Structure formats: structure tokens, C-alpha cells
Amino acid sequence: MSLRNALLGLLHAAPMNGYAIKTLFDESIAFIWQAELSQIYRELGLLERELLVTSSIEPQSDRPNKRVYSITDSGRAAFRSWLLSVPDVLAMPKRDELMLRLFFGSMAGEDVVREELTRFLSQIRRMNAAVAAPPNIAERYPNNPLMARADRVCREDRYCGFLRKRALMTSEALIQWAESCLEELSSKAAPTEDGTASSREKES
Amino acid sequence: MSLRNALLGLLHAAPMNGYAIKTLFDESIAFIWQAELSQIYRELGLLERELLVTSSIEPQSDRPNKRVYSITDSGRAAFRSWLLSVPDVLAMPKRDELMLRLFFGSMAGEDVVREELTRFLSQIRRMNAAVAAPPNIAERYPNNPLMARADRVCREDRYCGFLRKRALMTSEALIQWAESCLEELSSKAAPTEDGTASSREKES
DNA sequence: TTGCTCATGTAACACGTTACATGATTGT
DNA sequence: ACAATCATGTAACGTGTTACATGAGCAA
Numbered sequence: 001m002s003l004r005n006a007l008l009g010l011l012h013a014a015p016m017n018g019y020a021i022k023t024l025f026d027e028s029i030a031f032i033w034q035a036e037l038s039q040i041y042r043e044l045g046l047l048e049r050e051l052l053v054t055s056s057i058e059p060q061s062d063r064p065n066k067r068v069y070s071i072t073d074s075g076r077a078a079f080r081s082w083l084l085s086v087p088d089v090l091a092m093p094k095r096d097e098l099m100l101r102l103f104f105g106s107m108a109g110e111d112v113v114r115e116e117l118t119r120f121l122s123q124i125r126r127m128n129a130a131v132a133a134p135p136n137i138a139e140r141y142p143n144n145p146l147m148a149r150a151d152r153v154c155r156e157d158r159y160c161g162f163l164r165k166r167a168l169m170t171s172e173a174l175i176q177w178a179e180s181c182l183e184e185l186s187s188k189a190a191p192t193e194d195g196t197a198s199s200r201e202k203e204s
Numbered sequence: 205m206s207l208r209n210a211l212l213g214l215l216h217a218a219p220m221n222g223y224a225i226k227t228l229f230d231e232s233i234a235f236i237w238q239a240e241l242s243q244i245y246r247e248l249g250l251l252e253r254e255l256l257v258t259s260s261i262e263p264q265s266d267r268p269n270k271r272v273y274s275i276t277d278s279g280r281a282a283f284r285s286w287l288l289s290v291p292d293v294l295a296m297p298k299r300d301e302l303m304l305r306l307f308f309g310s311m312a313g314e315d316v317v318r319e320e321l322t323r324f325l326s327q328i329r330r331m332n333a334a335v336a337a338p339p340n341i342a343e344r345y346p347n348n349p350l351m352a353r354a355d356r357v358c359r360e361d362r363y364c365g366f367l368r369k370r371a372l373m374t375s376e377a378l379i380q381w382a383e384s385c386l387e388e389l390s391s392k393a394a395p396t397e398d399g400t401a402s403s404r405e406k407e408s
Numbered sequence: 409t410t411g412c413t414c415a416t417g418t419a420a421c422a423c424g425t426t427a428c429a430t431g432a433t434t435g436t
Numbered sequence: 437a438c439a440a441t442c443a444t445g446t447a448a449c450g451t452g453t454t455a456c457a458t459g460a461g462c463a464a
Contacts, residue, residue, distance in 0.1 A: 001450090001451095002299065002301050002304055002451095003451075003452090005304070006304055009304075009307070009308045009311070012311070017415080017416090018415080018416070018417090019414065019415055019416080029307060031298060032298070032300070032303045032304060032307055033298075033299055033300075033303070033304055034297050034299070035452080036452070036453065036454085037415095037416085037417090038417080038418085038419095038452090038453080038454085038455095039451075039452060039453080041416070041417060041418095042417095042418095042451095043451090045417095060414095060415090062414095062460070062461065063413090063414055063415070063460070063461075064414065064415040064416065064458095064459075064460075065415080065416085066414095066415070066416090067415090067416070080311075083305065083308055083311060083312045083316070084312060084313075084316055086316060086319050086320050086323065087301065088323075089327065090301065090302045090320060090323050090324040090327060091324060091327040091328050091331065092300050092301065092302070093238050094235060094236070094237075095206065095237055095238070095424095096236070096237075096296050097206050097291065097294065097296065098294045098296070099236045099237070099367055099370070100206055100209070100210055100213075100236060100237055101287065102363045102366055102367055103213070103233060103236055103363065103364065103367060104213045104287055104363075105361075105362070105363030105366070106361060106362070106363060107213070107216070107284075107287060108287045108288060109288075112287070112288060112290060113363065115290050116290050116294060119290065119292075119294050120294040120295060123293065123294060123295040124295050127295065157309075157310060158309070158310070158388075159306045159307065159308075159309030159310060159317065160307065162306055162309070162381075162385045163303055163306055163307060165381060165384070165385075166303070166378075166381050169377045169378075169380065169381045170374055170377050170378065170381075172377070173373045173374050173376070173377035174370075174373075174374065176373065177366075177369060177370050177373045177374075180369070181366050181369075184362075205422085205423095206423095207423075207424090221443080221444090222443080222444070222445090223442065223443055223444080239423095239424080240424070240425065240426085241443095241444085241445090242424090242425080242426085242427095242445080242446085242447095243423075243424060243425080245444070245445060245446095246423095246445095246446095247423090249445095264442095264443090266432075266433065266442095267432075267433075267441090267442055267443070268430095268431075268432075268442065268443040268444065269443080269444085270442095270443070270444090271443090271444070299452095
């Protein structure tokens with residue numbers, strides 16, 4: 001139900017075609033929600049069938065025609081009713097492959113775990129930097145007024161500020177965590193000169 | 205691909221029936237991975253068809269019979285190859301309903317956002333407490349040696365320690381974040397005596 | 409000429425959720 | 437009497453991913 005409401009929420013601001021929505025997802029709310037183009041097209045089709053949006057073809061000469069979607073009154077109503085009804089559970093369950101891998105870490109061995117943590121760390125550092133100093137989106141899409149507007153609105157919006165802060169705080173916590181794990185791996189069991197205790201031990 | 209490897213990993217330790225696996229998921233790795241019973245049964249069926257596990261019926265008199273699954277050699281091989289091949293991307297994309305709701309916070313209004321943050325906070329505090337002082341699982345399943353063993357192994361395992369630490373650090377960061385958001389909501393815009401600036405503003 | 413951007417879509421598959429059916433035993 | 441636990445499963449639906457097809461214009 002969330003992708004559909006993301007779409008309705010974006011269409012609430014302005015009529016858009018699927019491709020533009022995908023760009024918005026990727027550029028402005030990538031760390032909140034993301035979706036594949038095929039998924040967006042499918043969901044837009046469903047929304048149209050349910051009369052929550054309507055579409056019309058906007059012809060273009062040099063480029064492929066656009067199918068531009070607009071939200072309807074019942075779409076607005078559906079979005080509002082989703083937005084205003086607070087769900088009971090807001091702490092979402094986690095399914096994270098790295099965690100699963102770590103859970104079986106003693107079977108994987110120290111080297112593999114170190115490699116995984118190192119990669120994870122560099123990826124989180126990159127996204128932390130991207131959130132701390134967000135690139136100017138408007139500059140990169142000079143002929144796209146939607147992007148410029150979305151960028152400006154989000155920079156000023158109080159709740160978008162909350163989201164940036166959350167991304168910053170969690171990524172910093174994860175950086176600290178991964179660093180501390182790597183330190184512990186280096187400090188203990190690094191020198192295994194004698195053959196008694198190697199990194200991987202078999203379970204009973 | 206991850207659920208199947210979670211199953212193979214658990215069966216690596218001991219043969220088990222679907223229901224017991226579900227219990228393990230819920231009690232010991234709930235904050236790492238979770239799955240519905242129907243999903244587990246389906247995946248076990250697929251694994252059996254692909255000869256990565258085998259099953260046999262263990263008759264019981266007073267309770268329904270058990271279908272106990274064991275991992276095969278090719279299952280062990282498949283698990284190992286998954287475990288040892290480090291994927292490129294380890295920082296998983298987030299799809300979090302609360303974040304999406306916050307993104308549209310100015311349309312939802314301050315009261316709704318406050319309610320959402322408050323609920324989120326209490327849920328995260330609860331899970332933080334559960335990780336900080338994990339309940340004794342072995343006590344609650346006195347006739348289940350698998351649970352007792354899983355509990356003991358996980359308490360001693362270095363990588364399970366990493367996982368607990370991660371859950372602690374991220375939940376603490378989220379608690380701080382939600383508290384700071386609620387504070388900001390209370391401090392600013394709490395007294396709106398004059399009608400000039402209300403909490404919700406319409407977009408242009 | 410190779411590949412990127414813009415643009416729309418289909419098909420198949422993988423993974424996750426919800427509801428339902430069945431039925432004995434045990435605890436409140 | 438009612439609910440929970442133990443136990444296995446099916447069916448339908450919802451959501452996310454990957455691969456493919458098509459095609460013009462533009463830049464290195």
C-alpha cells in the first residue's frame with residue numbers, strides 16, 4: 001500500500017509521467033523509498049483502473065510521447081485517508097542480508113566477515129556524505145522545473161529535515177558500529193602464530 | 205535468495221521441522237530476519253524439489269506428525285557458496301512507511317506527525333530494552349533442546365555479539381532522533397496564537 | 409559506432425502477507 | 437467454554453526484481 005501512496009502523494013503536487021516519477025524517486029527520496037520503473041508503470045496502471053488517477057497522452061515531436069498522470073478527487077481522498085490514519089506498528093521489521101551473513105559469521109570465517117564489514121563501511125560512508133552535503137539537483141536538471149521545485153521544497157521543509165537528520169544519525173551509528181567490529185577483529189585473534197586457535201571453529 | 209540460505213544455515217546445525225524453524229526465527233533472530241510459516245513451508249518444499257534438503261515424517265502420538273527436514277551435501281555446498289561469495293552491495297535500500305509518511309508530513313499536519321513519532325519511539329524503546337536485556341529463552345522452552353542450544357551458542361558467539369551491538373546502537377540513534385524531532389515540534393510552532401502561521405501550509 | 413537519455417511497456421519470476429482448513433491437547 | 441500451543445499445508449494476493457522489446461536523438 002505504500003508505493004501507491006507515494007505515487008499519489010507525488011501526483012498530489014503536480015501531474016507527471018512515469019519516467020519523471022522514477023527520476024524523482026532516484027534523485028530526491030532515494031534513501032526513503034525507491035522503485036523500479038516497471039513497478040511504477042504497473043502501479044500507475046492499477047491506480048488508473050481504480051479511478052484514483054487519470055492519464056492523457058502528451059505528444060512530443062523529437063522524443064517519445066508522454067503519458068501524463070493526474071490525481072483525481074477520489075485519489076486525493078484515498079491518499080488523505082492513508083496519511084491521516086496512523087498505523088499501529090511503525091517500527092518496521094528488518095531483513096538485511098549483511099546481518100544474516102554475520103549471524104553465520106563463524107561458518108564464513110574471519111576474512112570474509114572483515115571483507116563484508118569493510119565494503120559495508122565504505123558504502124555507508126558514501127551515503128552519509130551524500131546526505132550531509134546533498135548535491136544541487138536543480139543544476140543537474142536545468143530543463144526540469146519539477147526537480148528544481150522538489151529540491152527547493154524539500155530543503156525548506158521541516159519534515160524533510162527530520163528525514164535528513166535520521167539518515168545522518170543512523171548512518172553515523174552504523175559507521176561507528178562497523179568500525180568497532182573491525183577493530184575487535186584486528187585486536188583479537190589477529191596473531192595466530194600457533195596452530196591451536198584459528199578463526200573458524202566448527203560447531204558442536 | 206536470503207530466506208533459503210537462512211533455512212539452509214539453520215538446518216546446517218540440526219534437522220528441524222518447519223514449525224520449529226518458525227519458533228527459532230521468532231525467538232532468536234527476530235530482529236535479523238523473520239518469515240511467516242507459510243513462506244517457510246513453501247521454501248522448504250522448493251528446497252526439497254531442488255534436492256538441497258530431504259524430509260522424513262516423524263510420527264507422534266499425542267501431537268500431529270512432524271515433517272523433519274535435513275540438509276543434503278548439495279545443500280551444504282549451496283549454502284557455503286552463498287556464504288563465501290561477498291555481494292557487491294551490502295547497504296540495503298530502505299522502504300520505511302514512517303519515513304514516507306514524514307515526507308508528506310506537511311500535508312498530514314503536526315498532530316498526526318507527533319502521534320506517529322510518539323508511537324515509533326515507544327516501539328523502538330521496547331525493542332532496545334529487549335536487546336539490552338534479552339529474556340532467557342531456554343527457560344521458556346524447557347522441553348526444546350534446540351532452543352536452549354541456539355540461545356547458548358548465540359550468547360557466546362562473537363558475531364552474534366556484533367549483531368546485538370548493531371541493534372543497540374541503531375535503536376539508540378533512533379531514540380535520540382525521535383526525541384529530538386518531538387522536542388523541535390514542541391518548541392517551535394507550539395503557540396500559534398496569531399492566525400498568520402499555522403502548522404500546515406499549502407504547496408504553491 | 410557505441411552508448412546514454414528519454415520514454416513506455418510486457419512477462420516471468422522471486423519474495424512476502426493474509427486468510428483459510430484441520431484437529432488433538434492443554435491451560436484459564 | 438475459550439484460547440493458546442503444536443503441526444502442516446493451500447490459495448490468493450501484493451509487492452519487488454530482472455530481462456526483454458522498441459526507437460528517436462545526441463554526445464564522445
